[in-house]
Amino acid sequence: MSPDAYLSLASILFAIGAAGVLLRRNAIIAFMSIELMLNAANLAFVTAARAWGNLDGQVVAFFVMVVAAAEVVVGLAIIMTIFRSRQSTSVDETSLLRW
Amino acid sequence: MTTTLLLLVLLAPALGAAVLLLGGRRTNAWGPLAAIGVMGAATAGALALFGAMLTRPAAERPVGVLLYEWLAVGDLRVPFGLYLDQLSMSFVLLITIVGTLIHVYSLGYMAHDPDRRLFFGYLNLFVAAMLLLVLADNYLLLYVGWEGVGLASYLLIGFYRRRASAATAAKKAFLINRVGDFGLSVAIMVMFTMIGAVTFSAVDAGIVAMPGWVPLVLGLLLLLAAAGKSAQFPLQAWLFDAMEGPTPVSALIHAATMVTAGVYLIVRSAAIYDLSETARTAVIVVGGISILFGAIVGSARDDIKKALAGSTMSQIGYMVLAAGLGPIGYVFAIFHLLTHGFFKANLFLGAGSVMHGMNDEVNMRRYGGLAWVMRLTFITFLIGYLAIIGVPPFAGFYSKDSIIEAALAHSWTAGIVAWLGAGLTAMYMTRMVMMTFLTKRRWQPDAHPHESPPVMIIPMALLALGSAVLGYLLVMNDAFEHWLEPVTGFVHEDPPLAMPIVYGITFGVVGLGVLIGVLANLHPAAEAPTRVNPLVRAARADLYGDAINEGLFMRPGQVLTAATVITDRRIVDGAVMAVADLSTGAGDQLRRVENGFVRSYSLALVAGAVIVLAALLLLRIA
Numbered sequence: 207m208s209p210d211a212y213l214s215l216a217s218i219l220f221a222i223g224a225a226g227v228l229l230r231r232n233a234i235i236a237f238m239s240i241e242l243m244l245n246a247a248n249l250a251f252v253t254a255a256r257a258w259g260n261l262d263g264q265v266v267a268f269f270v271m272v273v274a275a276a277e278v279v280v281g282l283a284i285i286m287t288i289f290r291s292r293q294s295t296s297v298d299e300t301s302l303l304r305w
Numbered sequence: 306m307t308t309t310l311l312l313l314v315l316l317a318p319a320l321g322a323a324v325l326l327l328g329g330r331r332t333n334a335w336g337p338l339a340a341i342g343v344m345g346a347a348t349a350g351a352l353a354l355f356g357a358m359l360t361r362p363a364a365e366r367p368v369g370v371l372l373y374e375w376l377a378v379g380d381l382r383v384p385f386g387l388y389l390d391q392l393s394m395s396f397v398l399l400i401t402i403v404g405t406l407i408h409v410y411s412l413g414y415m416a417h418d419p420d421r422r423l424f425f426g427y428l429n430l431f432v433a434a435m436l437l438l439v440l441a442d443n444y445l446l447l448y449v450g451w452e453g454v455g456l457a458s459y460l461l462i463g464f465y466r467r468r469a470s471a472a473t474a475a476k477k478a479f480l481i482n483r484v485g486d487f488g489l490s491v492a493i494m495v496m497f498t499m500i501g502a503v504t505f506s507a508v509d510a511g512i513v514a515m516p517g518w519v520p521l522v523l524g525l526l527l528l529l530a531a532a533g534k535s536a537q538f539p540l541q542a543w544l545f546d547a548m549e550g551p552t553p554v555s556a557l558i559h560a561a562t563m564v565t566a567g568v569y570l571i572v573r574s575a576a577i578y579d580l581s582e583t584a585r586t587a588v589i590v591v592g593g594i595s596i597l598f599g600a601i602v603g604s605a606r607d608d609i610k611k612a613l614a615g616s617t618m619s620q621i622g623y624m625v626l627a628a629g630l631g632p633i634g635y636v637f638a639i640f641h642l643l644t645h646g647f648f649k650a651n652l653f654l655g656a657g658s659v660m661h662g663m664n665d666e667v668n669m670r671r672y673g674g675l676a677w678v679m680r681l682t683f684i685t686f687l688i689g690y691l692a693i694i695g696v697p698p699f700a701g702f703y704s705k706d707s708i709i710e711a712a713l714a715h716s717w718t719a720g721i722v723a724w725l726g727a728g729l730t731a732m733y734m735t736r737m738v739m740m741t742f743l744t745k746r747r748w749q750p751d752a753h754p755h756e757s758p759p760v761m762i763i764p765m766a767l768l769a770l771g772s773a774v775l776g777y778l779l780v781m782n783d784a785f786e787h788w789l790e791p792v793t794g795f796v797h798e799d800p801p802l803a804m805p806i807v808y809g810i811t812f813g814v815v816g817l818g819v820l821i822g823v824l825a826n827l828h829p830a831a832e833a834p835t836r837v838n839p840l841v842r843a844a845r846a847d848l849y850g851d852a853i854n855e856g857l858f859m860r861p862g863q864v865l866t867a868a869t870v871i872t873d874r875r876i877v878d879g880a881v882m883a884v885a886d887l888s889t890g891a892g893d894q895l896r897r898v899e900n901g902f903v904r905s906y907s908l909a910l911v912a913g914a915v916i917v918l919a920a921l922l923l924l925r926i927a
Contacts, residue, residue, distance in 0.1 A: 227907050236903075297903045304901030 212253040219246035233285045233295040237278075244274050307357065308370045311387050313350040314397060315440060317343040318404075319433035325426030333422045337415075340425035341408045344432065348401040358394055363791050366391055369442055376445070380501055388442030388505065392792045395639060396439040396562075396569060399646045402771075403561045404432045406764035410654055411553040413760035414661060424464060424551065431457030435562055439569060443504040444493050447570075451489060451534070454563045455482050461558060462550040474546035481543040485533015489570075492526035495519070509576035523577050524584025528591060531567030535621045538594040542850040544618055545602070548610040552657030555610055560617045560653050561646040568621065568642055571628040572635050575793050579631060588629030589715070593722040595622030598848060600729035604736065605844030607833055608667045609656045612737055613649070616693070619726055620645050626723065627708045630715045635793035636786050637707040640779060644700035647771035648692035654765045655686035659741060661761070662754040669740040670831050671749055676742035678754045681762050683742045685769040690738050692772035694731040694815055700776030707780075709811060713800035720800070728814035735822025740829050747831040 219242055226239025248267040255263025289295050321343035325336045332339070358366050367390035375385035389397070408428060415421040434453025441447040463475030496503050499519050500511035512520055531537065536544035536559075547559045558564070571578065571588060578585050596619050603615025620641070627638035660667060662679055676683040692699035695706060705727060713720030748754070756762070779785040786795050800807055843849060 224911055228904055228911065231904075300903070301901030305896040305899045 207256070209253045209257045213250060216246045216250040216253065219243075219249065231296045231298050233288070233297050236297060237281055237285065241274060241278070244270055307354065307368050307389075310350045310354050310357075311368075311370055311389060311440065314347045314354065314401065315387070315433065315436050317347040317350070318429045318436065322426050322430035322433055325422055325429060330422075336422035337412055337425045340429050341405070341412065343429060344401065344405040344408045347432070347436070348405045351397045351401040354389065355394060355398060358389075358391070363787075366791070381497060381503075383443060383445050383503055385446060386442040386504070387440045389440060390792050391789050392569075392572065392639065393439045395643060395789070397436060399643055400432060400435050400439070400562050403646055403650050403768070404428075404557060406767055407553050407557040407561075407650065407654070410556075410657070410761050410764040411551075413758045414553055414657055415551065418551075420464070424461075427457055427460045427464070428554075428557070431461065431558060431563070435566070438566055442506075444489075444496060444508070445503050447573075448486075448489055448493060451530075451566065452486065454558070454566065455479065455486070455534075458482075458547070458558050458563055461554040462547045464550055464554065468549070470546075471549040474543075474549040478543040478547050481540050482533050485530045485540055485567075488526040488529030488533065492523050492530065495523055495526065505573065508574075512577055512580060515580075517581075520577050520580035521584050523574070524581045525587060527570055527574050527577065528584065528588055531570050531588075531625065532591055533567070534570075535564050535567030535625065536595075536618050537567065537591050537622060537625055538598050539850075541595065541598065541618050542847065542854055545606075545611050545614050545847050545850075548608070548614050552610065552653060552660060555614070556650045556653035556657065559614065560649040564617060564621055565624065565642045565646065568624040568628055568638055571625065572638055572793055575632075575635055578629075579794075585629045585631055589626055589719055590629075592622045592624070592626030592629055593719060595619065595625065596722055596726035597729070598622070600726050600733060601840070601844045602847050604729060604733040605841050607669050609659070609669050609672075609737065609741065610653075610667055612669070612733060613653055613656060616652075616730065616733065617649060619730065620649065620693070623705060623708050623723065623726065626719060627711060630711050630719070632794040632796040633714060633798050634708070634711045636789045636795050637704065637711055639789060639793075640785050641701075641704035641708055643779070644692065644704040644772070644776050647768055647775055648689045648699075648701055651685060651689035651765060651768035651772050652693065654761070654768060655682055655689060658682040658757040658761055658765065659754075661757050663748070663752050666749065666752065669737065670829060670833060671747055671752070672741045673744045673748070673829070674742070674746040675754055679742075679756050681756060682765070685762075685765040686742065687738070688769040689772050690734050692776075694734050694819065695727060695811070696815075698773075698777050700772050700774070703776035703780040706808070706811060710800050710804075710807060711798070713802065713807065714798035717801075724810060724814050727811060728818040731815040731818025732822045735819045736826045739823060739826040744826065744829055747829070 223239040223241075223243030223246060226242065227236050230236055230239065248270050251263035251267045251270070253263075255261060255267075285295060288300055292299060321340050325332055325340060328336070358368075367388065369386060369388045371384050371386045373385050374382065376383040408425070411421075411424065411428065415424055418424065431454060434450050434457055436450070438447055438450025438454060441450060459475050459479045462478050463471050465471045493503055496508055499515055500508055502508060502511060512523075529540075533540045544559060544564070548555055550559070578588065599615045599618030599620075599622060601615075603612045603619060606612040606615060624638040624642050624645070627634035627641065659672065659675060659679065659682060662675075662682075663672065666672070688699065692701040695702040697703075705723075709720060709723045709727065712723040789795070802810075837845075846852065
């Protein structure tokens with residue numbers, strides 16, 4: 207099988223995710239976009255594992271999922287806390303930590 | 306025995322100074338008496354030493370005492386040693402006797418001063434330092450005493466420290482003395498590098514083998530030191546201002562003892578000056594100029610103490626001139642120094658007594674007719690006057706006449722300067738006596754002159770006795786020449802004129818001086834005349850000594866410091882501050898990047914990743 211289609215799909219998904227992070231203000235949406243990028247990477251890893259015929263890529267994909275799960279826990283907790291204090295999830299409003 | 310006595314003489318005043326200055330207010334009540342007590346002990350010790358020295362034959366008279374090795378660095382060995390020979394003995398006697406009398410006098414003069422304990426402490430400190438100066442057996446230890454008397458002089462000139470002029474005068478004396486001290490310190494360095502030793506005996510022995518420039522350079526450097534300490538031209542300006550100090554200080558330090566330290570230094574270094582004709586000529590020139598300079602200033606000042614200061618400068622000029630004459634003069638320099646110590650201290654104490662009775666008035670134009678109010682002061686002052694102008698048989702006649710003869714034997718110029726100085730001395734001293742004690746009263750309305758208490762009169766009387774008889778005592782059987790000859794050497798040379806002619810001319814100029822002094826001051830004005838000839842105007846301004854110092858040294862110095870400050874602020878500090886400003890400025894601009902927007906940080910990340918990827922791709926294609 208040719209990995210080209212899978213890799214193309216992974217690239218498209220990554221680009222969509224990156225665009226979402228850069229363009230959307232809503233923290234939840236940005237967060238989802240990050241997950242999309244992670245999964246695009248997972249897809250690329252799995253494709254590569256399949257193409258090379260070993261399990262390294264699959265192992266990395268599992269690690270990424272574990273990390274993503276942990277990140278969701280922490281990230282959503284932060285977003286919840288910010289929402290409680292500011293009644294908003296806009297990432298542009300939480301810009302106090304600057305020069 | 307000798308060691309014990311020497312230590313007693315040296316340490317008694319030092320102990321007095323330590324107790325009075327460290328003891329604080331607790332010693333207020335008995336401090337002045339204790340100071341006089343230690344002076345008495347030192348005098349007794351000095352007299353005992355003198356008696357013991359007289360019993361020994363001339364060759365065995367000098368004694369050296371090595372207390373301990375002071376400095377031992379490489380080949381240089383500097384002992385903390387004392388050396389008492391006929392020369393230092395003369396000084397020790399002068400310092401202790403005149404010092405004790407002036408201490409006693411101060412008891413009366415300073416009776417109403419709240420700080421008199423401090424005053425006596427400083428006086429003791431001065432005596433201790435001066436004794437160390439004359440008893441040291443090497444130049445380095447002499448330098449310690451030299452600086453010690455400078456310090457005591459500074460403290461005592463500025464004794465009335467609430468008066469701004471006194472503080473300025475003290476600073477001026479200190480600074481000008483530094484110039485002279487520079488000469489002494491460099492001279493010691495030259496001795497160390499060239500001869501490798503600084504003790505008098507080693508230098509005297511080693512200098513003979515040196516190349517010709519060493520004695521010349523050493524002689525000129527020591528002359529610089531002597532000029533600073535002895536207020537000789539061109540470092541004379543501080544002496545006139547030094548009269549800001551209490552009058553006993555002027556008598557002890559700025560007339561009788563400290564200012565003669567320069568003469569001591571030159572005579573002590575006789576072995577160096579014997580080897581350099583040029584250095585000796587320089588000494589003669591400095592002494593000659595100082596004789597006339599001091600006398601001219603003394604003739605024009607109305608301030609009695611400043612007129613006496615001019616006289617001191619002039620008389621020390623005689624000593625320096627005599628010292629510059631070499632072996633024909635050393636003895637007479639010290640002879641005149643001793644008699645001058647007595648009669649000038651006597652005159653200063655007389656001036657102090659007059660001031661004491663006249664509400665501290667120093668302007669002679671406000672005096673007049675005091676001879677009938679202050680009889681005893683007048684009589685002692687008159688004896689001092691007769692001594693200084695050189696009327697036989699008073700002390701000044703023998704010492705000054707000896708110098709005139711020696712100067713004539715050396716050269717006509719030196720002799721004529723000495724004669725001229727003698728005439729001027731007679732003139733300004735007559736003027737002083739006329740304006741102060743004779744002529745009609747020009748007192749301020751609130752002046753109620755009265756005779757001083759016995760505690761002041763007795764020291765004056767004893768000094769007057771010394772002024773009267775000391776010269777004759779020392780000149781009898783050529784006693785002083787034989788006494789000092791083993792130390793300094795003595796060669797007698799006859800002047801080119803027969804003795805009666807020399808005496809005749811001397812008496813002629815002195816008589817002329819007295820006559821002018823009397824005639825010009827029969828009716829002195831209560832206010833100083835303003836329309837005067839340029840010479841008087843110059844003399845009143847101390848012959849522009851201050852103006853020259855200001856124009857030549859002070860103003861350029863101020864410009865230099867101002868320029869240095871500007872360089873430091875603008876250029877050195879400027880460079881540092883520019884670097885600092887640059888980094889803070891750059892930081893200010895760069896931190897704007899941290900704007901707090903998460904999306905902008907992400908954009909930077911993505912852009913960075915894209916750039917890296919693009920670079921990799923480009924490399925692959927290339």
